[in-house]
Amino acid sequence: MKYIDEYRDRDIAQKLLARIAQRAQHPWVLMEICGGQTHTIMRYGLDELLPRGIELVHGPGCPVCVTPLEMIDKAVELASWPDVILVSYGDMLRVPGSKSDLLNVKAKGGDIRVVYSPMEAVRIAQANAQRSVVFFAIGFETTAPPNAMAVWHARNLGLTNFSVLVSHVIVPPAIRLLLTQPGNRVQGFIAPGHVCTVMGASEYEELVHEFRIPIVIGGFEPVDLIQAALMLIEQLEAGRAELENQYSRSVLAAGNVPARKIMHEVFEVCDRKWRGIGAIPQSGYRLRPEFAAYDAEQRFGLHEAGVEEPAECISALVLQGKKKPHDCTAFSTRCTPQTPLGAPMVSSEGACAAYYRYRRHTIPS
Amino acid sequence: MCSPGVYLLEELGCSMCLAIPGKILEIHETGDLRVGKAQFGGITRQVQLSFVPEARTGDWVMVHVGFAISVVDAEEAEKTYQILQSMGLLDAELPPAEAL
Numbered sequence: 391m392k393y394i395d396e397y398r399d400r401d402i403a404q405k406l407l408a409r410i411a412q413r414a415q416h417p418w419v420l421m422e423i424c425g426g427q428t429h430t431i432m433r434y435g436l437d438e439l440l441p442r443g444i445e446l447v448h449g450p451g452c453p454v455c456v457t458p459l460e461m462i463d464k465a466v467e468l469a470s471w472p473d474v475i476l477v478s479y480g481d482m483l484r485v486p487g488s489k490s491d492l493l494n495v496k497a498k499g500g501d502i503r504v505v506y507s508p509m510e511a512v513r514i515a516q517a518n519a520q521r522s523v524v525f526f527a528i529g530f531e532t533t534a535p536p537n538a539m540a541v542w543h544a545r546n547l548g549l550t551n552f553s554v555l556v557s558h559v560i561v562p563p564a565i566r567l568l569l570t571q572p573g574n575r576v577q578g579f580i581a582p583g584h585v586c587t588v589m590g591a592s593e594y595e596e597l598v599h600e601f602r603i604p605i606v607i608g609g610f611e612p613v614d615l616i617q618a619a620l621m622l623i624e625q626l627e628a629g630r631a632e633l634e635n636q637y638s639r640s641v642l643a644a645g646n647v648p649a650r651k652i653m654h655e656v657f658e659v660c661d662r663k664w665r666g667i668g669a670i671p672q673s674g675y676r677l678r679p680e681f682a683a684y685d686a687e688q689r690f691g692l693h694e695a696g697v698e699e700p701a702e703c704i705s706a707l708v709l710q711g712k713k714k715p716h717d718c719t720a721f722s723t724r725c726t727p728q729t730p731l732g733a734p735m736v737s738s739e740g741a742c743a744a745y746y747r748y749r750r751h752t753i754p755s
Numbered sequence: 756m757c758s759p760g761v762y763l764l765e766e767l768g769c770s771m772c773l774a775i776p777g778k779i780l781e782i783h784e785t786g787d788l789r790v791g792k793a794q795f796g797g798i799t800r801q802v803q804l805s806f807v808p809e810a811r812t813g814d815w816v817m818v819h820v821g822f823a824i825s826v827v828d829a830e831e832a833e834k835t836y837q838i839l840q841s842m843g844l845l846d847a848e849l850p851p852a853e854a855l
Contacts, residue, residue, distance in 0.1 A: 391796050393776040393815060393827055402839045426772030453771050479820070481771055507821025509803060529771055529820075535806060536822040546787045584774050587817065587825045610773060613839065639832035640774070640817050640825045649806040649824060739772060 393639065397611030406616040407439055414623050417443030419575045421568075421711050423561060424530075424582035425452030425739025426610050432744035434612040440619065447575070447711030448744075450564050451582060453529045454481040454737035456664040456709075459697045461557040462487035465526050468555065468690060469500040475518060477511035478526040480504040484727070485736045488697040508540035515544065515552035524686045527554040532584040534558050534675055535649035538656035541677070541684050553686040556676055559662055561585050562593045563673035568710055569601045576711055578622035580608040580615065583637035588653075590645025595633050602631045609637040656681055666705035666733035703732030708741055715742040722746055774819035776827055777802065779812050793818065 396402075422428060428448045431437055437446045450456050466487050469476035476492070483493045483504065496502040501521075505511055511525035527537040537554065544552040561582060568574060581594050586607045594605050604625035608618030618636040625632060635641055653675070662674025677685045686692070699705075702720050707713040715721050715734065725731040727743050734740035738747065777793035782804060789804040793816060803822040804810055816823035 391776065392778075393832060396836055399839075406839070424772050429772075451772070479771060507803070509821055532774070532819055532824065533771060535824070536803070536820045539803065539805060539822070543787060582772065584772060584817070584819060584824065587774070617839070636835075639828050639835060642825070642828075646806055646824055648808060649822075652805075737771075 394611060397609065397613040399613060402613050403439075403616055406613065406620055410444065410616070410620050410623055411441050413620065413627055414441050414444055415627055417445070418577050418623060418626050419445045419447060419711065420578045420580065420619055420622055421447045421449045421576040422580040422582075422608070422615070423449035423451040423565060424580075424585070424610075425455070425737065426584070427451065427580060427582065427608065427615060428741050428744050429739050430610055430612055430615055432748040435748070436612060436615055436619075439616075444619065444623065446619070447714075448708070448734075448741035449568065449576075449579075449711065450664060450667055450709040450733075451530075451561075452734070452737050452739040452741075453533070453559055454479075454485060455733040455735075455740040456559055456666060457482070457485065457528050457557050458663040458665045459486075459488050459699065460663070460694055461528075461555070462491070463489070463695065463697065464687065464692045465492060465555055466490050466495055467692065468524050468686065469495045469502050470498075471690075473521055475501045475503060475514060475521055475523045476526065477503045477505055477514055477523060479506075479528065481737050481739075482526055482528065484730075486730060508537045509543065512540050512544050512547070512549070512552060515549050516547065519551060521551060522689075523552050524690075525552070525554045527556045528558065530559060530561055530582065530585050531589050531653075532582075532587070534657060535588060535646070535653040538653045541656050541681055542652055544684065545681070550683075553684045553689050554677070555686040556657070557662070558657065558675035559664060560659070560673050560675065562597060563670050564664065564667070565597055566600075567667070567670050567673075569597075569603065571710060573712065574710075576603075578603060578626055579605045580618045580622065581605050583607055583609045583614070583641055586635075586637070586641045586645065588646045588649050591633055591635065591641070591643045598631055598633045604631045605633050607633070607635045607637050607641050609640070664733075666699070666703070666709050668706075700731045705732035705734050705742070708734050715745040718742070774817040774824055776815050777818050777823075779804070779810060779814050779816060779823075782810070782812055793823075 515523035657675035734742035815827040
């Protein structure tokens with residue numbers, strides 16, 4: 391496929407890797423912040439193709455993984471009600487809440503529909519006027535505009551049986567948190583190309599200047615990621631800290647203005663709890679008060695119940711790049727994609743699940 | 756080498772971060788939405804085009820959860836590809852990595 395095959399080209403990848411080997415004079419720790427990128431790195435073994443001193447660590451870049459337990463519990467509760475149809479992206483079904491997951495509720499007869507696009511949720515609401523349709527709206531800034539458009543469109547259609555359970559998260563506050571943590575090891579970031587396609591470059595310019603750290607906006611194919619790593623290494627070796635855009639075929643400096651417009655019409659920034667990390671100020675989106683009628687939490691009177699995460703799980707350290715998944719004593723034994731203990735094991739895009747899936751599940755000695 | 760169909764299914768499997776390139780075949784304005792059809796390898800799907808008002812039939816767009824979020828900049832893609840290709844020429848002029 392055009393715009394995919396050329397970025398999976400073995401010869402180009404090898405040439406880029408040879409150049410990295412020539413340029414890298416020092417050890418460097420680089421972090422990608424998007425689960426899609428983590429998945430590509432593991433799938434193609436890119437971390438093992440890089441010179442020994444170049445370490446890739448994997449940030450909290452999977453919105454499925456970082457959705458808090460409490461929010462999963464709310465979705466599970468809603469899906470258990472007989473007059474509710476819960477509509478969700480497929481990735482969410484296996485994610486465990488504190489007691490159950492959506493797949494389990496579905497097995498017991500809960501009406502849960504999996505969709506690829508939020509607009510399908512609106513169509514389901516149109517086709518089921520007698521029932522309440524709740525869409526589980528999660529994702530980063532990439533997914534927020536499509537989810538916002540679904541709410542916008544539902545309002546234009548005058549639908550009264552449609553609402554959304556919103557658990558959106560925002561990337562830059564998580565990067566800022568990582569960089570202000572004591573013991574931070576990350577020296578350069580590969581920024582998420584599709585988040586930046588929507589949001590543009592300015593927030594990452596700010597991070598570069600605030601923390602004097604190089605950031606390269608990267609794509610999702612193996613050549614994209616190796617090239618992004620090379621660009622970071624060249625900056626680090628030269629003592630530069632700049633924002634560069636490897637994914638220029640999709641990312642404009644201004645981002646996608648119409649997408650952001652609809653997102654800001656429907657959502658506003660709020661504090662948000664991240665599974666495995668905790669509360670991060672101003673790190674999420676919620677519905678604006680004008681759209682309160684579409685807020686499932688208000689409509690169904692759902693209450694926040696504090697839930698403890700499993701003590702054995704070291705996901706907070708994994709998500710900060712301080713530990714690798716296989717450093718965890720539960721990895722691949724008590725914690726697997728089938729029975730995940732914590733955030734990074736719950737979705738295929740989480741770092742632990744990616745390590746597990748791509749041959750990294752040998753138990754460390 | 757995967758078939759385009761396999762590519763698509765594979766990419767759709769991880770829906771939350773990824774966008775895949777598709778070529779716009781047709782465009783319609785319906786009420787508050789701009790929608791169209793796009794081709795992904797051998798598969799045709801409906802796509803929402805409201806976020807890319809500048810997109811025209813024949814353009815390539817990056818599609819995330821059914822929404823086009825950017826028009827692929829063919830010039831930028833070509834430029835990047837040329838850089839990647841020409842890197843090989845430069846490398847031929849350099850000693851092999853092992854020698855350094």
